Amino acid sequence: MRKRRIVILGSTGSIGTQTLDVVGRLNRAGHEFEVVGLAAGSNVGLLSEQIERFSPVVVSVAEEEGARALSERFPSLAVLSGRDGLERLACYPDVDLVVNALVGAIGLSPSLAALSCGRTLALANKESMVIGGELVTKLLRDKGGTILPIDSEHNAIFQSLRAGKHEEIERIIITASGGPFLNTPLEELASVSAQDALHHPNWAMGSRITIDSATMVNKAFEVIEAHHLFDVPYERIDPIVHPQSVIHSLVEYVDGSIIAELAASDMRIPIQYSLVYPQRIATDLPRLGLEELSKISFEPLDPVRYPAFVTVLAAGVRGGSAPAAVNAADEVLVKRFLRGEIGFTKIAHGLRLIFDRWEERDDTQSEKMSLARIMDIDRWAREQASAMSL
Numbered sequence: 001m002r003k004r005r006i007v008i009l010g011s012t013g014s015i016g017t018q019t020l021d022v023v024g025r026l027n028r029a030g031h032e033f034e035v036v037g038l039a040a041g042s043n044v045g046l047l048s049e050q051i052e053r054f055s056p057v058v059v060s061v062a063e064e065e066g067a068r069a070l071s072e073r074f075p076s077l078a079v080l081s082g083r084d085g086l087e088r089l090a091c092y093p094d095v096d097l098v099v100n101a102l103v104g105a106i107g108l109s110p111s112l113a114a115l116s117c118g119r120t121l122a123l124a125n126k127e128s129m130v131i132g133g134e135l136v137t138k139l140l141r142d143k144g145g146t147i148l149p150i151d152s153e154h155n156a157i158f159q160s161l162r163a164g165k166h167e168e169i170e171r172i173i174i175t176a177s178g179g180p181f182l183n184t185p186l187e188e189l190a191s192v193s194a195q196d197a198l199h200h201p202n203w204a205m206g207s208r209i210t211i212d213s214a215t216m217v218n219k220a221f222e223v224i225e226a227h228h229l230f231d232v233p234y235e236r237i238d239p240i241v242h243p244q245s246v247i248h249s250l251v252e253y254v255d256g257s258i259i260a261e262l263a264a265s266d267m268r269i270p271i272q273y274s275l276v277y278p279q280r281i282a283t284d285l286p287r288l289g290l291e292e293l294s295k296i297s298f299e300p301l302d303p304v305r306y307p308a309f310v311t312v313l314a315a316g317v318r319g320g321s322a323p324a325a326v327n328a329a330d331e332v333l334v335k336r337f338l339r340g341e342i343g344f345t346k347i348a349h350g351l352r353l354i355f356d357r358w359e360e361r362d363d364t365q366s367e368k369m370s371l372a373r374i375m376d377i378d379r380w381a382r383e384q385a386s387a388m389s390l
């Protein structure tokens with residue numbers, strides 16, 4: 001395939017490092033991927049190693065202090081910082097693809113910047129669509145552009161949608177592993193530890209998404225994301241628990257045909273798909289051996305076991321700034337849980353309280369949605385979730 005110039009935002013994280021792994025593999029196989037820019041938060045050590053290995057011309061980090069350290073170490077490198085640095089990287093000239101692998105609400109503004117500048121966006125940062133879905137889809141409607149979803153479920157749906165037309169879709173079925181507590185007695189959930197929650201049965205991921213998988217906040221985010229990405233109403237997007245995570249998601253068409261994508265549980269497979277789209281390229285990444293699957297199973301998602309799913313999805317359906325409120329609160333509550341300040345079930349409890357408080361505010365309907373409005377609500381919800389005694 002022809003040479004591709006890429007920028008990776010969040011290069012030091014789980015998706016970011018796996019993206020660089022895929023780039024390395026593709027280049028070793030004779031393809032030409034040039035890493036033009038990298039952005040990280042605070043892990044300047046790992047970013048320095050990546051700079052040495054991939055020789056980008058521009059990088060960005062969260063804080064100025066980190067940027068100064070990098071400038072001293074790499075004098076010929078352009079070093080940026082903060083949100084402005086991320087947005088500038090997202091719009092860097094002559095780039096074919098921007099991979100957004102940032103975690104959290106910070107990912108929204110670079111996604112908007114990349115699309116505004118006409119870049120193809122390979123999107124892992126689910127918060128871009130969860131909190132900014134209305135802004136992103138408006139931008140796509142007004143200016144056109146392409147989003148290639150990296151998240152395994154959305155990547156599976158994206159691939160399955162190549163089998164039919166939009167008006168032929170009956171429903172989208174999003175699979176959920178159920179997380180580590182699928183079979184834990186309900187009365188034990190209050191006392192599970194952060195270590196237990198960080199042990200995802202099928203995937204190795206960043207800490208926030210792993211906890212979000214245990215509460216199923218992640219699955220509610222994915223339903224919201226799918227609603228915006230694929231323009232399908234909420235009532236036609238169904239989650240289903242599928243503990244083996246072999247089928248990454250499915251699309252049912254009006255004629256009853258169901259098209260699914262199956263692969264090994266390895267994020268580098270959807271990452272590569274996004275990097276080389278619309279082609280498919282041979283890879284030595286792990287394969288799914290169908291004969292090894294003695295059994296796959298499905299069960300309905302239990303709202304009593306996963307109350308946070310119910311709250312976050314309700315916020316998505318409500319729209320406006322509600323998803324931004326629950327997303328920001330969730331970021332804070334997950335950190336509080338990981339620090340041992342609150343119990344596991346308090347994450348769902350806190351999210352319900354925040355959503356109720358957001359409903360009481362209900363000042364958003366009269367105002368037009370904007371990035372500033374989302375960031376205001378994000379700040380408000382963080383303060384509430386930090387101060388809340390649970």
Ligand SMILES: NC(=O)c1ccc[n+]([C@@H]2O[C@H](COP(=O)([O-])OP(=O)(O)OC[C@H]3O[C@@H](n4cnc5c(N)ncnc54)[C@H](OP(=O)(O)O)[C@@H]3O)[C@@H](O)[C@H]2O)c1
Pocket residue numbers: 009010011012013014015016039040041042043044061062082101102103104106124125126127150151152203204205206207208209267
């Ligand atoms: N991991 C998965 O398998 C997976 C699967 C599907 C979807 N996703 C989604 O992909 C996104 C990334 O997930 P992840 O698991 O890769 O997260 P992660 O391991 O926590 O990595 C997050 C990345 O964002 C960077 N970052 C955080 N705050 C920043 C800031 N203020 N400025 C600049 N960079 C910042 C981090 O930099 P430092 O580490 O240098 O601070 C790191 O590079 C999330 O939205 C997640 O939901 C992940």
